[in-house]
Amino acid sequence: MSDSIKRRIAALLQKTTARGCTEQEALAAAEKAAALMREYGLSDLDIEISQASVKAKTHGASIRDRLWRDLAWLTNTATLVGDIDGHHRTFVGRAPGPEIATYLFVVLDRAIDRAVREFKKTPSYTRLRKQKTKRQAVYDFTAGMVVRLGIRLRALFADMLSDDARSDASRALAERYPDTVAVHQRAGAVKNGNIATLGYFAANNINLAHGVNGSGGPKAIAGKAGDT
Secondary structure: OOHHHHHHHHHHHOOOHHHOOOHHHHHHHHHHHHHHHHHHOOOHHHHHEEEEEEEOOOOOOOHHHHHHHHHHHHOOEEEEEEOEOEOEEEEEEEOOHHHHHHHHHHHHHHHHHHHHHHHOOOHHHHOOOOHHHHHHHHHHHHHHHHHHHHHHHHHHOHHHOOHHHHHHHHHHHHHHOOOOOOOOOOOOOOOOHHHHHHHHHHHHHOOHHHHHHOOOOOOOOOOOOOOO
Protein backbone atom coordinates (compact mmCIF):
# COMPACT_ATOMS: atom_id res chain seq x y z
CA MET A 1 0.00 0.00 0.00
CA SER A 2 1.42 3.34 -1.08
CA ASP A 3 1.67 6.00 1.63
CA SER A 4 0.71 8.53 -1.03
CA ILE A 5 -2.82 7.05 -1.10
CA LYS A 6 -3.13 7.44 2.65
CA ARG A 7 -1.87 11.01 2.46
CA ARG A 8 -4.36 11.75 -0.31
CA ILE A 9 -7.24 10.39 1.76
CA ALA A 10 -6.06 12.26 4.84
CA ALA A 11 -5.94 15.49 2.83
CA LEU A 12 -9.48 14.91 1.56
CA LEU A 13 -10.73 14.34 5.12
CA GLN A 14 -9.25 17.70 6.10
CA LYS A 15 -11.60 19.47 3.67
CA THR A 16 -14.37 20.41 6.09
CA THR A 17 -16.61 23.41 6.58
CA ALA A 18 -14.71 24.16 9.78
CA ARG A 19 -11.61 24.61 7.64
CA GLY A 20 -13.28 26.99 5.19
CA CYS A 21 -14.76 24.61 2.62
CA THR A 22 -18.34 24.93 1.42
CA GLU A 23 -20.76 22.17 2.35
CA GLN A 24 -20.69 20.96 -1.25
CA GLU A 25 -16.89 20.84 -1.31
CA ALA A 26 -16.72 19.07 2.05
CA LEU A 27 -19.31 16.49 0.99
CA ALA A 28 -17.54 15.81 -2.30
CA ALA A 29 -14.21 15.37 -0.51
CA ALA A 30 -15.76 13.02 2.07
CA GLU A 31 -17.38 10.92 -0.67
CA LYS A 32 -14.09 10.70 -2.58
CA ALA A 33 -12.22 9.72 0.59
CA ALA A 34 -14.79 7.03 1.38
CA ALA A 35 -14.53 5.66 -2.17
CA LEU A 36 -10.75 5.45 -1.96
CA MET A 37 -10.92 3.75 1.44
CA ARG A 38 -13.31 1.13 0.05
CA GLU A 39 -11.16 0.64 -3.04
CA TYR A 40 -7.98 0.04 -1.04
CA GLY A 41 -9.58 -1.69 1.93
CA LEU A 42 -8.54 0.98 4.42
CA SER A 43 -10.10 1.69 7.82
CA ASP A 44 -10.22 4.95 9.76
CA LEU A 45 -7.27 3.75 11.84
CA ASP A 46 -5.21 3.17 8.70
CA ILE A 47 -5.59 6.85 7.85
CA GLU A 48 -5.46 8.42 11.30
CA ILE A 49 -2.63 6.34 12.75
CA SER A 50 0.96 6.87 11.68
CA GLN A 51 4.17 5.10 12.60
CA ALA A 52 7.85 5.88 12.79
CA SER A 53 10.88 3.66 13.31
CA VAL A 54 14.40 4.20 14.59
CA LYS A 55 17.46 1.97 14.66
CA ALA A 56 17.83 0.24 18.01
CA LYS A 57 20.73 -1.54 19.67
CA THR A 58 18.59 -3.51 22.11
CA HIS A 59 16.10 -6.25 21.36
CA GLY A 60 13.35 -5.57 23.89
CA ALA A 61 14.76 -7.24 26.99
CA SER A 62 17.45 -4.84 28.23
CA ILE A 63 17.21 -2.28 31.02
CA ARG A 64 16.96 0.50 28.41
CA ASP A 65 13.90 -1.13 26.88
CA ARG A 66 11.98 -0.33 30.05
CA LEU A 67 12.51 3.33 29.20
CA TRP A 68 11.37 2.84 25.60
CA ARG A 69 8.14 1.24 26.76
CA ASP A 70 7.58 4.17 29.13
CA LEU A 71 8.27 6.54 26.25
CA ALA A 72 5.65 4.79 24.09
CA TRP A 73 3.04 4.95 26.85
CA LEU A 74 3.69 8.63 27.51
CA THR A 75 3.47 9.61 23.84
CA ASN A 76 0.20 7.66 23.46
CA THR A 77 1.80 5.16 21.11
CA ALA A 78 2.30 1.39 20.98
CA THR A 79 5.75 0.01 20.27
CA LEU A 80 7.53 -3.09 19.02
CA VAL A 81 11.02 -4.17 18.02
CA GLY A 82 11.93 -6.16 14.93
CA ASP A 83 14.47 -7.02 12.25
CA ILE A 84 12.46 -6.35 9.10
CA ASP A 85 15.08 -3.94 7.73
CA GLY A 86 17.89 -4.03 10.25
CA HIS A 87 17.06 -3.84 13.93
CA HIS A 88 14.52 -1.13 14.68
CA ARG A 89 12.06 -0.01 17.31
CA THR A 90 8.76 1.17 15.85
CA PHE A 91 6.20 3.46 17.47
CA VAL A 92 2.59 3.42 16.23
CA GLY A 93 -0.03 6.03 17.12
CA ARG A 94 -1.77 9.25 16.25
CA ALA A 95 0.56 11.87 14.80
CA PRO A 96 2.78 13.39 15.98
CA GLY A 97 3.17 10.83 18.79
CA PRO A 98 5.39 8.42 16.80
CA GLU A 99 7.59 11.29 15.59
CA ILE A 100 8.05 12.62 19.13
CA ALA A 101 8.78 9.12 20.43
CA THR A 102 11.45 8.38 17.83
CA TYR A 103 13.02 11.82 18.25
CA LEU A 104 13.28 11.42 22.02
CA PHE A 105 14.48 7.83 21.59
CA VAL A 106 17.53 9.12 19.69
CA VAL A 107 18.10 11.98 22.16
CA LEU A 108 17.91 9.69 25.20
CA ASP A 109 19.79 6.74 23.73
CA ARG A 110 22.74 8.95 22.78
CA ALA A 111 22.66 10.73 26.13
CA ILE A 112 22.77 7.42 28.00
CA ASP A 113 25.69 6.29 25.83
CA ARG A 114 27.58 9.50 26.67
CA ALA A 115 26.84 9.20 30.38
CA VAL A 116 27.98 5.58 30.47
CA ARG A 117 31.24 6.52 28.72
CA GLU A 118 31.84 9.21 31.34
CA PHE A 119 30.98 6.81 34.14
CA LYS A 120 33.57 4.34 32.87
CA LYS A 121 36.25 6.99 33.50
CA THR A 122 35.39 7.26 37.20
CA PRO A 123 37.00 5.28 40.06
CA SER A 124 33.66 3.59 40.69
CA TYR A 125 34.26 1.73 37.44
CA THR A 126 38.03 1.76 36.86
CA ARG A 127 38.78 0.12 40.20
CA LEU A 128 36.74 -2.93 39.19
CA ARG A 129 38.78 -5.83 37.84
CA LYS A 130 36.35 -8.52 36.71
CA GLN A 131 34.31 -8.16 33.54
CA LYS A 132 31.26 -9.49 35.34
CA THR A 133 31.40 -6.78 37.98
CA LYS A 134 32.04 -4.14 35.32
CA ARG A 135 28.97 -5.26 33.39
CA GLN A 136 26.96 -5.15 36.59
CA ALA A 137 28.20 -1.64 37.33
CA VAL A 138 27.09 -0.44 33.89
CA TYR A 139 23.73 -2.11 34.46
CA ASP A 140 23.33 -0.42 37.85
CA PHE A 141 24.32 2.98 36.47
CA THR A 142 21.96 2.62 33.50
CA ALA A 143 19.14 1.42 35.76
CA GLY A 144 19.50 4.56 37.84
CA MET A 145 19.31 6.69 34.69
CA VAL A 146 16.25 4.83 33.44
CA VAL A 147 14.39 5.40 36.71
CA ARG A 148 15.13 9.12 36.80
CA LEU A 149 14.42 9.65 33.09
CA GLY A 150 11.10 7.86 33.48
CA ILE A 151 10.15 10.22 36.31
CA ARG A 152 11.16 13.27 34.29
CA LEU A 153 9.28 12.09 31.19
CA ARG A 154 6.13 11.44 33.20
CA ALA A 155 6.24 14.98 34.54
CA LEU A 156 6.81 16.35 31.05
CA PHE A 157 3.91 14.48 29.45
CA ALA A 158 1.51 14.42 32.40
CA ASP A 159 -1.13 16.61 30.74
CA MET A 160 -0.88 14.85 27.37
CA LEU A 161 -1.92 11.33 28.31
CA SER A 162 -4.95 9.79 26.61
CA ASP A 163 -6.32 6.31 27.29
CA ASP A 164 -8.34 6.48 24.07
CA ALA A 165 -5.31 7.42 21.96
CA ARG A 166 -3.24 4.59 23.46
CA SER A 167 -6.08 2.13 22.90
CA ASP A 168 -6.28 3.12 19.23
CA ALA A 169 -2.50 2.81 18.94
CA SER A 170 -2.51 -0.70 20.42
CA ARG A 171 -5.34 -1.77 18.13
CA ALA A 172 -3.57 -0.38 15.07
CA LEU A 173 -0.31 -2.12 16.01
CA ALA A 174 -2.15 -5.43 16.42
CA GLU A 175 -3.78 -5.00 13.00
CA ARG A 176 -0.55 -4.07 11.24
CA TYR A 177 1.67 -6.63 12.99
CA PRO A 178 -0.61 -9.57 13.92
CA ASP A 179 2.28 -12.00 14.44
CA THR A 180 4.07 -10.04 17.17
CA VAL A 181 4.78 -11.72 20.49
CA ALA A 182 5.64 -10.24 23.86
CA VAL A 183 9.32 -9.90 24.77
CA HIS A 184 10.06 -10.89 28.33
CA GLN A 185 12.29 -8.57 30.31
CA ARG A 186 15.63 -10.15 31.05
CA ALA A 187 16.10 -10.82 34.76
CA GLY A 188 18.33 -8.27 36.38
CA ALA A 189 18.70 -6.47 39.67
CA VAL A 190 20.69 -3.52 40.95
CA LYS A 191 23.56 -4.73 43.10
CA ASN A 192 25.23 -1.43 43.97
CA GLY A 193 22.86 1.31 45.08
CA ASN A 194 25.59 3.93 45.13
CA ILE A 195 26.34 3.38 41.44
CA ALA A 196 22.63 3.43 40.62
CA THR A 197 22.42 6.76 42.42
CA LEU A 198 25.22 8.11 40.22
CA GLY A 199 23.15 7.16 37.19
CA TYR A 200 20.03 8.68 38.73
CA PHE A 201 21.73 12.06 39.14
CA ALA A 202 23.44 11.84 35.74
CA ALA A 203 19.98 11.72 34.17
CA ASN A 204 19.33 15.23 35.48
CA ASN A 205 21.88 16.56 32.98
CA ILE A 206 19.85 15.51 29.93
CA ASN A 207 17.88 18.34 28.32
CA LEU A 208 14.45 16.82 27.71
CA ALA A 209 12.72 20.12 27.00
CA HIS A 210 14.75 20.54 23.82
CA GLY A 211 13.55 17.14 22.64
CA VAL A 212 9.92 18.25 22.83
CA ASN A 213 9.91 22.03 22.50
CA GLY A 214 13.22 22.86 20.82
CA SER A 215 13.54 23.97 17.25
CA GLY A 216 15.14 20.68 16.27
CA GLY A 217 12.26 18.43 17.26
CA PRO A 218 8.48 17.96 17.42
CA LYS A 219 6.60 20.56 19.42
CA ALA A 220 3.25 18.96 20.27
CA ILE A 221 1.55 15.61 20.73
CA ALA A 222 -1.93 14.59 19.62
CA GLY A 223 -4.49 12.96 21.86
CA LYS A 224 -4.21 15.14 24.96
CA ALA A 225 -6.28 14.09 27.93
CA GLY A 226 -9.82 15.28 27.47
CA ASP A 227 -9.70 15.33 23.66
CA THR A 228 -12.51 13.59 21.84
